[in-house]
Amino acid sequence: MTSVIADAVADGTLSGRVWFYSNYHCNLACTYCLTESAPEVPKRLLSDAAMRTAATQAAALGFTDLGITGGEPFLAPGIVDTLDALTDTLPTLVLSNGTRFTEALVRRMSRLAGRDLAVQVSLDSPDPEMNDAMRGPENFARVVDAIPRLVDAGVRVRIATTATALDPDAAARLCELHRGLGVADADHVVRPIVSRGRGIDHDDAVGVSPENLPPELTITADGAFWSPFGPTVRNGRLDTDLLVTRTTNPLRMPAEELLGLVAGRPPGGDTTMNIR
Amino acid sequence: MGRVPLLRAEDAPLLARPFYVDGDPGPIVAVLAHVPELLVVALPFFGRVLGESAVDARTKEIVILRASAVAQCRYCVDAHTLVALDAGLTAEEVRVLRDDAPLAGAFAERERALVAWVDAVAGERGPVAESTAVALRSWFADHEVVELTLLAATTLLLNRLCTALELPSVDATLERLRDCGFGS
Numbered sequence: 064m065t066s067v068i069a070d071a072v073a074d075g076t077l078s079g080r081v082w083f084y085s086n087y088h089c090n091l092a093c094t095y096c097l098t099e100s101a102p103e104v105p106k107r108l109l110s111d112a113a114m115r116t117a118a119t120q121a122a123a124l125g126f127t128d129l130g131i132t133g134g135e136p137f138l139a140p141g142i143v144d145t146l147d148a149l150t151d152t153l154p155t156l157v158l159s160n161g162t163r164f165t166e167a168l169v170r171r172m173s174r175l176a177g178r179d180l181a182v183q184v185s186l187d188s189p190d191p192e193m194n195d196a197m198r199g200p201e202n203f204a205r206v207v208d209a210i211p212r213l214v215d216a217g218v219r220v221r222i223a224t225t226a227t228a229l230d231p232d233a234a235a236r237l238c239e240l241h242r243g244l245g246v247a248d249a250d251h252v253v254r255p256i257v258s259r260g261r262g263i264d265h266d267d268a269v270g271v272s273p274e275n276l277p278p279e280l281t282i283t284a285d286g287a288f289w290s291p292f293g294p295t296v297r298n299g300r301l302d303t304d305l306l307v308t309r310t311t312n313p314l315r316m317p318a319e320e321l322l323g324l325v326a327g328r329p330p331g332g333d334t335t336m337n338i339r
Numbered sequence: 340m341g342r343v344p345l346l347r348a349e350d351a352p353l354l355a356r357p358f359y360v361d362g363d364p365g366p367i368v369a370v371l372a373h374v375p376e377l378l379v380v381a382l383p384f385f386g387r388v389l390g391e392s393a394v395d396a397r398t399k400e401i402v403i404l405r406a407s408a409v410a411q412c413r414y415c416v417d418a419h420t421l422v423a424l425d426a427g428l429t430a431e432e433v434r435v436l437r438d439d440a441p442l443a444g445a446f447a448e449r450e451r452a453l454v455a456w457v458d459a460v461a462g463e464r465g466p467v468a469e470s471t472a473v474a475l476r477s478w479f480a481d482h483e484v485v486e487l488t489l490l491a492a493t494t495l496l497l498n499r500l501c502t503a504l505e506l507p508s509v510d511a512t513l514e515r516l517r518d519c520g521f522g523s
Contacts, residue, residue, distance in 0.1 A: 273353065289353060306352035308376040320376060324353050 068318050069125025076325055077278055079127030080156070081314075082291040083114050084283040085142065086134040091160050091199045093185075095225060095268070097260035099296040100134050107134075107284040111145045113312070117282050118152040120314035126280070129155040132291055137163040143171045146180060154179035158223070161185065162202060164209035169216050176217025181250070183221040184210060189236035197225075207244060214245035221250040227267035229253060259295040259302065273305070278325045280318055286310070287317030289324070342504045345369035354379050366414070366506040367497070388493045394486055396426040401450060402457050404428075404436040406491045409461040412498035417508040420521050430520065449478040453487065460491045 071077040087107040089100035098104075118129055129149050136142055136157050149155045161184035164172075172182075184206055188194040191203035213220050222241045229237070234253075241251050258268035271292050281288040285301055286309040288294045293305030307324065308317040346352075346369050348359045354375035358364045367385075371378040389403065400423040407415035416437055423433050434440040436454070446454065452474040459467040476484060500506075516522050 303346065303350050303352050303373070306375060307354065309374045310376055316376065320354060 066123075066125050066315075067322065068315070071322050071325075072125050072127060077280070077318075077322060080130050080279055081117065081121045081126045081128070082130040082132060082279055082281040083109055083117065084133060084281065084291075084294055085109050085114065085131050085136045085139040085145070087296070088138055089133060089135040089160065090138065090162060091135070091202065093160075093199070093261070094197045095256045095260075095262040095265055097257060097262060097292060097295040098134065099260050099299065104296075104299075108139060109282065109284050111141050111148075113282075114145055115148050115152075116312060117314050118149045120312075122152050124315060124318055126318075127153065129153045130279075130291065131155065131157040133158070135160050135163065137168065143168075143175070146175060147178075150175060150178040150180045156181050156183055156221070158183045158185070160198070160202070161206040161209045164213060166212075169209075169212050172213065172218050173216035181219040181221050182213060183223050183252075184213075185225065186222050186237070186241070187224050187226055189233055189240050207240070210241075210244040210246065219250070220244075220246050221252065222246050224251070224253045225256055226253060227255040227265070227269060257292055259292060260297060263297065273324070276305075278321055280307075280314075280321050282311050282314070282317070287321070289321065341366070341370070341506055343370060343373065345506075346372040358382065365509060367501065370500075370504055370506060385493065385497065388490055392486065394483055394490075397428060398450075398453065398487070399490055400426040400428060401436060401453055402487055402490045403494045404433065405454055405457040406461040406494040407498050408436060408438045409458060410495055410498035410502070412502045414501040414506045414508055415494065415498050417512050417516060421512060421515055421519070424519060433521075452478050456487070457491050460488060461495055 068077065072079045084107070086109070087098050087100055088102060088104050089096070090102055092101040114131075121129065129152070131146075131149075133139070137159055139145070146155060146157060157180070159182055185198065186194065186203070186206050187197055188203075194203040195201065210220050210222070224237060238248060238251065242248070256262045256265045256268040258265070258270045262268045271290075273289055276290045276292055279290050281291045281293055283294045285294060287307045289305040289307055293302070295302045307320050310316045345366055346355070351359050351372055352375040355368070355372035355378055358368045358372070358378070363369075368378065368382065371381055389399070392399070400419060404416065404419045404423045407419055420433055420437065423436065424430065428436070431440065432445060435442055435445040442451075442454065445451075455471050456467065456475040459471050479487065513522070
């Protein structure tokens, strides 16, 4: 691999993961959602073909991983087939609210068992009431029901907890819970609420900017962004402050523009906020 | 107030941010910022073609203002009325170029040939009449003909962009136009 992108990924200048926003709609409307996702919002779908094309180009450029987020990716048409294709190209992480895994969907997912695929499910508290207050009624019950069935189907599951401050007792009980669901400690991530989208309304949300966000090329139906925390929505309007280019195909263009922006960032500005 | 919103500094995409560091960059930047990868190549191009060059500022403003008037671009006529005055054109000459006063009798032969060339480039389809080209080339060198024609063509590009997207004239421009006797 000889591209400047491959070199930048190899030396850590750029994240190796390329993110896709498969869609913006969601069956939930979480209180801290970056994209104000909900059932009736514009879907802003990134097509299966667009994701396959971008994945192939990402691999050729030297990126090492793919991530899919939204919205709820499992509302995107043909998402299992898309995952099938993407995992043939690069290791893939797909974020999910974990509430869509009917028996039929889990059966379809089981054909991806053994692939380099992880489904990252959101679970914010070991207490159903606290979790559901942020994520919606019956969310906790649906998630703890779905995770073991996915694990049993051979799908690797990660758990993501969104909380700016998690008290030690709650953290301990949450870890006990995820271990019981078949999810190892290494597959549990905790990240803060970010002050974008509906997160702005949370007092404990953290602000983000190119100075404290790792550069992770993020492809959406509206263009390419600095990070998956870039293409957020506030009051129904897409934020453009972290937009890199409107052009996403060929992927080389936004990748090289992103690399140029990173090169112009003040030294030492990179941080790890654990908010991937 | 425009067909698309002008991006404010807080909404400026990353590649567009350098254009905002000195404050409001004006409507053309603020609208092109929607497509930052085009902004970053278009602005230096516009700056090079419309800015200081081997051709003097007065001559270039004759081209820009006349092309804008022929294309009926309100935004560009407003802005370049002031730039033309700053470049040394008289108020009467500016009125002629804006088509607010008759062309007959205005300008010396060299500049009349240029105005005729711009009228043909901006206002007609197909080849420019041989007599118009011969008149221009009797006063301007080959490289000047090329530069002035590219200037007219680039102005037309901006004219159509500003007109189609209905860019609003800047308040300070409108105020100064009134002070100079060009207010509506």
